[in-house]
Amino acid sequence: MRLVRLGAVGAATSQAVYHALARRMTPQSQDTVVLCSPAQPYLCLGYHQTYGQVIHRAEAARRGLPVIRRRVGGGLTYLDSQQLFYQFVFHHSRLPPVPKRLYARLLAAPVAALNQLGCPATLEGMNEIEVNHRRIAGIGGGRVEEASVVVGNILLDFPADIMAALWPCPFPAFARLAAQALDKRVTTLRKEGLQASMEKVEATLAASLAPALGRPVAPGELTPEEWETVREEEQALTDPEFLELHGEGETPPLTELKISARAYIHARQIPAPGKDLWAALLVKEGVIEQIEWEPLEEKKKGEKADLAALTQAWLGRPLVAWKKEG
Amino acid sequence: MGASYPFPADRWYDRSTHMWACPTPEGEILVGIDLLGLESLGDLAYLTLPAEGTQVSRSRPAGSLEAAKMTGELISPVSGVVTARNTGAEKNPALVNHDPFGQGWMMKIRPDHWEKESKELVGGPDLGVWSQQEILRYKEQGWID
Numbered sequence: 013m014r015l016v017r018l019g020a021v022g023a024a025t026s027q028a029v030y031h032a033l034a035r036r037m038t039p040q041s042q043d044t045v046v047l048c049s050p051a052q053p054y055l056c057l058g059y060h061q062t063y064g065q066v067i068h069r070a071e072a073a074r075r076g077l078p079v080i081r082r083r084v085g086g087g088l089t090y091l092d093s094q095q096l097f098y099q100f101v102f103h104h105s106r107l108p109p110v111p112k113r114l115y116a117r118l119l120a121a122p123v124a125a126l127n128q129l130g131c132p133a134t135l136e137g138m139n140e141i142e143v144n145h146r147r148i149a150g151i152g153g154g155r156v157e158e159a160s161v162v163v164g165n166i167l168l169d170f171p172a173d174i175m176a177a178l179w180p181c182p183f184p185a186f187a188r189l190a191a192q193a194l195d196k197r198v199t200t201l202r203k204e205g206l207q208a209s210m211e212k213v214e215a216t217l218a219a220s221l222a223p224a225l226g227r228p229v230a231p232g233e234l235t236p237e238e239w240e241t242v243r244e245e246e247q248a249l250t251d252p253e254f255l256e257l258h259g260e261g262e263t264p265p266l267t268e269l270k271i272s273a274r275a276y277i278h279a280r281q282i283p284a285p286g287k288d289l290w291a292a293l294l295v296k297e298g299v300i301e302q303i304e305w306e307p308l309e310e311k312k313k314g315e316k317a318d319l320a321a322l323t324q325a326w327l328g329r330p331l332v333a334w335k336k337e338g
Numbered sequence: 339m340g341a342s343y344p345f346p347a348d349r350w351y352d353r354s355t356h357m358w359a360c361p362t363p364e365g366e367i368l369v370g371i372d373l374l375g376l377e378s379l380g381d382l383a384y385l386t387l388p389a390e391g392t393q394v395s396r397s398r399p400a401g402s403l404e405a406a407k408m409t410g411e412l413i414s415p416v417s418g419v420v421t422a423r424n425t426g427a428e429k430n431p432a433l434v435n436h437d438p439f440g441q442g443w444m445m446k447i448r449p450d451h452w453e454k455e456s457k458e459l460v461g462g463p464d465l466g467v468w469s470q471q472e473i474l475r476y477k478e479q480g481w482i483d
Contacts, residue, residue, distance in 0.1 A: 058404075058407075059402070059404065059409045060383070060384035060386065060402070060404050060409070083409065084408070084409050085383075085384075085404040085406075085407040085408050085409040086407040087407075108479070108481070109378055109481070110377075110378045110479075110481045111378075111379070111380055111405065111406040111408045112380070112406070113480065113481070114408075115406070138380075138406055139406060139407055151407055152407050152408075153406075153407060153408040153409070154404075154408050154409030154410065155408075155409065155410045155411060258386075
């Protein structure tokens, strides 16, 4: 197994490397682990996501964030220089075909590295790396031609407020709750009180690979031919047509947003005295944990919905009850 | 063994992908995925199917799917022209998990070489032995309980 440590690389390169290795994969190819860190911030769409449905285009443009689409799964990610980006590119025949087993084998290394760094990380919900029930990494994977790919990142720091501002939230209360929830449910090495440098995190993960995967690791570099394919992939993954793969233009705003393996935010509209209300619901393991209200147009002057009473009535109840009664 | 993983005998199965192919009275082939194939994927989050009129080839990608944040290729079990796709399953991929042999069908194909390609699939009298072996293999590998 080859370990390629690229250090800081451009946004498109950070995604193109594993696509290139996957494209060139044959049964005779070396399995490769790539470690790198994006030199500048960018957004990355999951393969099946629709651009306008998950990214606030104007906000992304205002911040000058490049957008890239990957060919593997998972949701929208914000990547920057405060994340160690790890990429497993193996021939599919050398990994279990079942995602649960595949994730367990490959993610054992980042989990071990985090523990060595002092974070009690565990693998939850098949593919979420968590520390005390808070996500510390984003994960995506897929079959790309003959390769099985799993990518993820270790967060040294993470700007939850910027990420939340980039979602096309349906109303301000939803955005507020999303930002709060993200900040609460996502942790970083810094939040855990660790001031580890990128070099230390990378070295710790590199040292965890052989024992976790049970295979020897040899340091290596990309060949000129592989770099050539990387350059092709950089073009392909940022091609405007590929970015708009599942539909162009604006799409209906979000009504559901995943925060972690257990926590989602749902948007619901309900009739109420005086005003119709939008509710942003933080739902943890199916139970409504927090509500933020967004009043709409007044139906009849003077009538007011008792938001405190509505909140008390719904907190702690299952979301399915809202679906029936709300 | 096998009670939880039925393999309806009215169709043929691809040994490597667990896609099924079911001839219709009109001479077309309905295509979907069996329960063991789904077990190895998990709950589908996305499904992308080829448009009507698309020429697909046996053992080649015809679409894509995603489960557990992992994308995969939808490999066609037969060659031919797509005459229909299940847009309901595209909008709600859970249909495939809930009813893989019924409402969770994926596409309909007017086959080019059914006579030849059906021989490369498993069906008829061979189905019982093969399906039992597959269930056993999945259990031995720890892919199913």
